[in-house]
Amino acid sequence: MTQHDNKHDAPGADISRRRFIRAAGGLAAATAAGPALAQAPSADAAPARTLPFLIGRMGDTLLARGNRRRVVICGGGWGGVTAAKYLRQYAPELEVVLLERNPVFFSCPMSNKWLVDQVDVQFLTHDYLAVSEKYDYRFIQTEILEIERERKTVITAAGRLAYDYLILAPGIRYNYEAWFANDRRMAEATRARFPAAYIPYAEHFHLKNALQSFKGGDLVMTLPPPPQRCPPSPYERACLIASMFKQKNIPGRIIILDHKDGVRPIGPGFRAAFEELYKDIITYVPNARIEEIDPFKKEIRTEAGDFRFDHAILMAPHQAGDLAWKAGVVPAPGSGRPGGWADVDPLFLHDRNDKDVYVIGDAVGFVSPHFAFYPKAGHVANRHARIVARYIAEREAGREPSYILPDNLCYMMVNTAPQEGISVQFDYKVNAEGIIEQTQMDFNERTPDTVPEDFNWARLIYADMFT
Numbered sequence: 193m194t195q196h197d198n199k200h201d202a203p204g205a206d207i208s209r210r211r212f213i214r215a216a217g218g219l220a221a222a223t224a225a226g227p228a229l230a231q232a233p234s235a236d237a238a239p240a241r242t243l244p245f246l247i248g249r250m251g252d253t254l255l256a257r258g259n260r261r262r263v264v265i266c267g268g269g270w271g272g273v274t275a276a277k278y279l280r281q282y283a284p285e286l287e288v289v290l291l292e293r294n295p296v297f298f299s300c301p302m303s304n305k306w307l308v309d310q311v312d313v314q315f316l317t318h319d320y321l322a323v324s325e326k327y328d329y330r331f332i333q334t335e336i337l338e339i340e341r342e343r344k345t346v347i348t349a350a351g352r353l354a355y356d357y358l359i360l361a362p363g364i365r366y367n368y369e370a371w372f373a374n375d376r377r378m379a380e381a382t383r384a385r386f387p388a389a390y391i392p393y394a395e396h397f398h399l400k401n402a403l404q405s406f407k408g409g410d411l412v413m414t415l416p417p418p419p420q421r422c423p424p425s426p427y428e429r430a431c432l433i434a435s436m437f438k439q440k441n442i443p444g445r446i447i448i449l450d451h452k453d454g455v456r457p458i459g460p461g462f463r464a465a466f467e468e469l470y471k472d473i474i475t476y477v478p479n480a481r482i483e484e485i486d487p488f489k490k491e492i493r494t495e496a497g498d499f500r501f502d503h504a505i506l507m508a509p510h511q512a513g514d515l516a517w518k519a520g521v522v523p524a525p526g527s528g529r530p531g532g533w534a535d536v537d538p539l540f541l542h543d544r545n546d547k548d549v550y551v552i553g554d555a556v557g558f559v560s561p562h563f564a565f566y567p568k569a570g571h572v573a574n575r576h577a578r579i580v581a582r583y584i585a586e587r588e589a590g591r592e593p594s595y596i597l598p599d600n601l602c603y604m605m606v607n608t609a610p611q612e613g614i615s616v617q618f619d620y621k622v623n624a625e626g627i628i629e630q631t632q633m634d635f636n637e638r639t640p641d642t643v644p645e646d647f648n649w650a651r652l653i654y655a656d657m658f659t
C-alpha cells in the first residue's frame with residue numbers, strides 16, 4: 193500500500209484514514225522543511241517524487257492498483273459517462289475510472305437550439321463531479337496521451353494507470369488532412385476562424401459569437417461525407433440559423449454545400465422546410481465535393497462550383513477520435529479493413545483482436561454490410577455504453593454475454609416561430625445469416641408536437657447519464 197491508494201483500493205476505512213493522515217503529515221513536513229522530506233518510499237512512484245502529491249507527471253503512477261479489477265474509460269462524453277454509471281450498477285465489485293479532458297460536460301445534442309437562443313447553456317452542461325461521487329467512480333480530469341496496449345496501461349498528463357478492461361469513447365476527430373495534407377497552418381486557421389462546432393465545446397462558443405455578430409452576407413456550410421457525426425444535424429442547424437435571420441431581419445443567405453447527392457435522413461422533411469420556410473435564405477447544393485478551401489481568402493472550390501463566403505461553418509470529414517488511432521484500433525491503410533474508424537466485433541463491440549478493449553459511440557466502425565455504420569448519435573453512444581457495461585459485468589460473473597443491440601431516435605427542430613420539428617427512428621435486429629439489419633423510419637411531417645417530445649428525450653437521457 194502506498195500513499196497513492198484511495199478509498200476504493202483500501203480494504204477498510206480505518207486503513208484509508210491512517211493513510212490519509214500519513215499523507216497529510218508528509219505534505220506538511222514537505223511544506224515546512226522543503227520537498228525532499230515528502231518523498232515517502234513507494235514502489236509505485238518511480239522515480240522519486242519532488243512535487244506535491246497531486247501534481248502528477250506522465251511518468252508517475254496516477255492510481256496504484258488495489259485489490260479490485262479495474263475498468264478505465266477514456267473519454268467522458270455521451271458514451272463514456274454513461275458507461276461509468278452503468279458499470280458501477282451492473283458490476284459494483286469493479287473499480288471504475290473515467291478520464292476526460294473537459295471540466296464540464298457540454299452536450300452537442302440540443303446545441304443547435306442553444307446557438308439560436310432556444311435553450312440556455314445550463315440545459316447543455318452537466319456536472320461530472322456530482323455524478324461520479326453519487327455512483328462512486330473516479331472522475332479524473334486530464335488529457336489522455338497514449339495507450340500502451342501491450343502493458344494494459346493508459347498514460348495521461350497526470351500519470352499512468354493500469355487497466356483490466358479498457359473502454360474507448362473518444363468521439364470524433366476532423367480529418368483536415370483530407371483537405372490540407374500536412375499543411376498545419378491551413379488546418380489551424382480553418383479551425384480557428386471557421387470551426388465546425390461538431391466537437392464539444394470551445395468551438396460552439398466561437399460559432400455562437402460569430403452568429404450573433406453576423407450582420408448579413410453569405411454563410412457557407414460544408415457538409416462532410418458519410419459516415420459523419422449526427423447526419424441530420426447540419427440541416428437542422430441551417431434551418432435554425434435561417435429562422436433566426438428571419439426573426440432578426442438579418443439579410444443573410446445560407447449556402448449548404450453537401451458532399452452527398454441529396455438530403456438524408458428525413459430528406460423530404462428538411463427539403464420542405466428549406467422551400468416553404470426559407471426559400472430566400474437557404475440554397476441547397478448537392479454533390480458539392482470539396483476540391484480546395486482557402487480560409488484566408490474565404491474561397492471554396494467544389495465539384496458543383498466555386499463559392500466565396502462572408503462567414504462559414506467548415507466541416508472537414510469525420511473520423512474516429514485521436515485516441516482510437518493511438519490505441520491501435522483503427523486499421524492501418526492496406527490492411528484490407530475499412531479505415532478511419534475502430535475495427536470492432538459488430539455484436540460485442542470489442543476490438544477484433546483484443547476482447548479486453550471495447551469501443552463505444554461515434555468511434556465505432558463498420559458493423560454491417562447492409563448499412564455499414566451505426567448512426568453516429570448520442571442516443572447510440574448511450575446505448576453502446578449500457579450494452580458494454582452489461583457485457584463486462586457478465587464476463588466478471590463468469591458468464592458468456594449474449595449480444596444486445598442499440599436503437600436510435602433523433603429529433604430535429606426546423607422552425608423556431610412557431611417551434612416545429614421532424615424526427616427519425618432506427619431499430620436493429622440480427623438476421624438468419626448473423627448480420628445486423630437496420631430499419632429506418634423518417635417522420636417528415638413538420639409538427640409542433642415533435643418539439644416537446646424532443647425536449648422530453650433530452651431530459652430523460654441527460655437524467656440517465658447524470659442523476
Ligand SMILES: Cc1cc2nc3c(=O)[nH]c(=O)nc-3n(C[C@H](O)[C@H](O)[C@H](O)COP(=O)(O)OP(=O)(O)OC[C@H]3O[C@@H](n4cnc5c(N)ncnc54)[C@H](O)[C@@H]3O)c2cc1C
Nearest residue numbers: 267269270271293300301336363422553554568569570571
Ligand atoms: C450539432 C450536433 C447535434 C447533435 N444532435 C444529436 C441529437 O439530436 N441526438 C443524438 O443522439 N445525437 C446528436 N448528436 C451527436 C452526438 O453529439 C454524438 O453522437 C455523441 O456525442 C457521441 O458520443 P461519444 O461518447 O462517442 O463522443 P463524445 O460525446 O464526443 O465524447 C468524447 C469525449 O472524449 C473526450 N476525449 C477525447 N480525447 C481525449 C483525450 N485525449 N483526453 C481526454 N479526453 C478526451 C472528449 O473531450 C469528449 O468529452 C449531435 C451532434 C452535434 C455536433
